[in-house]
Amino acid sequence: MPTIKIGRRTLAAIKPAARPTTFFDTDVRGFGLLVRPSGARSWILEYRPGAGGRGVSKRRLVIGDPETMTPETARRAAKDMLADVRKGKDPAAERAEERRAETVKEILDAWLRRHVDTKRKGSTAALYRQIIDTHIIPALGTKRALAVTKQEVARLHEAVATKGKQKRKAEAKPRASRVTPRGGTYVANRVVALLSAAFNWAADAGLLPDGHRNPALGIEKFREQARERYLTSEELARLGAALHEAETVGIPWEVDETKPKAKHTPKQNRSTMLTPHVVAALRLLIFTGARLREILNLRWADVDLERGALFLPDSKTGRKTVLLSAPAVEILESLPRVGSFVIASESAGTAEEQPRHDLKKPWALVTRRAGLSGLRIHDLRHSFASFAVGGGVGLPLLGGLLGHADVKTTQRYAHLASDPLRRAANATAETIAGVLHGNVVSFDERRRA
Numbered sequence: 001m002p003t004i005k006i007g008r009r010t011l012a013a014i015k016p017a018a019r020p021t022t023f024f025d026t027d028v029r030g031f032g033l034l035v036r037p038s039g040a041r042s043w044i045l046e047y048r049p050g051a052g053g054r055g056v057s058k059r060r061l062v063i064g065d066p067e068t069m070t071p072e073t074a075r076r077a078a079k080d081m082l083a084d085v086r087k088g089k090d091p092a093a094e095r096a097e098e099r100r101a102e103t104v105k106e107i108l109d110a111w112l113r114r115h116v117d118t119k120r121k122g123s124t125a126a127l128y129r130q131i132i133d134t135h136i137i138p139a140l141g142t143k144r145a146l147a148v149t150k151q152e153v154a155r156l157h158e159a160v161a162t163k164g165k166q167k168r169k170a171e172a173k174p175r176a177s178r179v180t181p182r183g184g185t186y187v188a189n190r191v192v193a194l195l196s197a198a199f200n201w202a203a204d205a206g207l208l209p210d211g212h213r214n215p216a217l218g219i220e221k222f223r224e225q226a227r228e229r230y231l232t233s234e235e236l237a238r239l240g241a242a243l244h245e246a247e248t249v250g251i252p253w254e255v256d257e258t259k260p261k262a263k264h265t266p267k268q269n270r271s272t273m274l275t276p277h278v279v280a281a282l283r284l285l286i287f288t289g290a291r292l293r294e295i296l297n298l299r300w301a302d303v304d305l306e307r308g309a310l311f312l313p314d315s316k317t318g319r320k321t322v323l324l325s326a327p328a329v330e331i332l333e334s335l336p337r338v339g340s341f342v343i344a345s346e347s348a349g350t351a352e353e354q355p356r357h358d359l360k361k362p363w364a365l366v367t368r369r370a371g372l373s374g375l376r377i378h379d380l381r382h383s384f385a386s387f388a389v390g391g392g393v394g395l396p397l398l399g400g401l402l403g404h405a406d407v408k409t410t411q412r413y414a415h416l417a418s419d420p421l422r423r424a425a426n427a428t429a430e431t432i433a434g435v436l437h438g439n440v441v442s443f444d445e446r447r448r449a
Contacts, residue, residue, distance in 0.1 A: 003026055004024075008070070011071060016035055020037065022044065030047050031074070032046070041067075043066060043074040043077075043078075046059070046060050047081075049093070050090075060092070061095065063078060064077070111197070121314075135160050135183070136195065145199070145208060150213075153216050157192050160183045160184075163183025163187075188222060192221065193216075195215070199215065199216060230383050239286075239367070242370040243274075247279045250271030250273040253270040253272065272365060277336075277343050282363070288325075289385060290322055291381065292358075292378065296341075301340070339353050
């Protein structure tokens with residue numbers, strides 16, 4: 001193989017031969033230019049890995065293309081690679097390993113199958129899969145996990161958040177179809193969190209090399225607005241009135257007489273009544289502060305009316321006991337037992353009995369009637385906590401009532417305990433007002449008062 005001083009002039013003078021020819025550089029051993037008969041050119045580096053010597057086979061590594069890399073740049077890259085070889089590295093083997101490395105989709109599939117499915121609840125795993133299939137796989141699924149950069153994850157983070165803005169704009173106009181893009185800042189933050197968790201797991205599982213930097217680390221999350229809503233006493237009274245109306249005379253329909261099909265609506269019995277089990281489910285949510293699935297999945301076998309408790313074998317936080325108040329016990333005692341589930345579904349009493357899927361339609365009907373637009377079923381849990389704290393229940397007891405596994409979760413309701421703060425504020429303001437009006441009272445007198 002010819003050896004020449006590779007520079008810009010010699011590069012321009014080299015012509016293709018009948019066979020592939022490598023022109024090695026005189027300055028850097030193993031660095032050269034490979035010229036093929038077709039005219040294609042590549043910067044290459046040949047070296048012997050490990051201890052070197054004649055007994056070790058040579059490795060060849062393509063550095064780059066002369067069309068985009070100057071001789072000086074290619075020579076510097078070759079020197080850096082040779083320095084790595086002297087440290088015991090094998091650049092060619094590392095590159096081959098990188099080509100064989102799992103794709104992002106393969107990493108995520110393994111993480112879901114071997115970690116999430118075995119250690120998370122089914123509903124959590126389903127949510128993870130939905131986010132991954134909707135947002136991560138289309139953007140990064142076919143890319144090698146080792147090649148994913150922090151910049152790519154940051155761009156995905158921004159793109160998912162932008163989808164939420166596009167959705168809100170689309171909903172402000174008449175929609176041509178029912179399909180709308182899913183996204184928003186909350187989902188965007190979950191995308192980054194899932195990617196980060198999957199990459200950490202893959203590194204621990206040996207699917208990624210030691211020391212590989214997690215590309216999802218260090219990406220600043222979007223601020224998320226808290227979605228809690230707390231019912232006031234007046235709002236709770238309106239909700240109770242709507243529930244009573246729904247189970248007795250029914251809630252009247254709201255018919256838009258301007259619509260073309262309005263004339264076909266029956267003129268009589270224009271009202272909707274809710275079944276005792278649906279009303280009972282909503283009232284149990286109000287009186288217990290339990291989660292929706294904890295009530296809908298509740299079986300009669302888990303109810304102990306004598307001790308006034310629900311013994312849930314499996315909840316979001318594992319096994320859980322829900323203490324029942326007198327109103328909750330009364331609801332359960334008066335409820336007809338149909339099938340194995342407390343809240344009977346359409347399949348109640350059959351061999352294929354399943355729990356009720358949701359309460360979306362009855363909840364929408366009741367909240368519309370009560371004038372509580374936008375109220376979520378989960379807000380009943382927040383309202384239960386609000387009334388508890390307002391009644392003087394301490395945060396440790398509240399955590400027990402709600403079944404929180406972590407005390408930090410209960411701390412979110414700390415701001416509701418305003419009565420002690422209000423008393424302190426009133427006392428301070430009264431002292432200041434006394435000074436302002438010249439009515440100075442000594443400290444001992446204030447304490448005795």
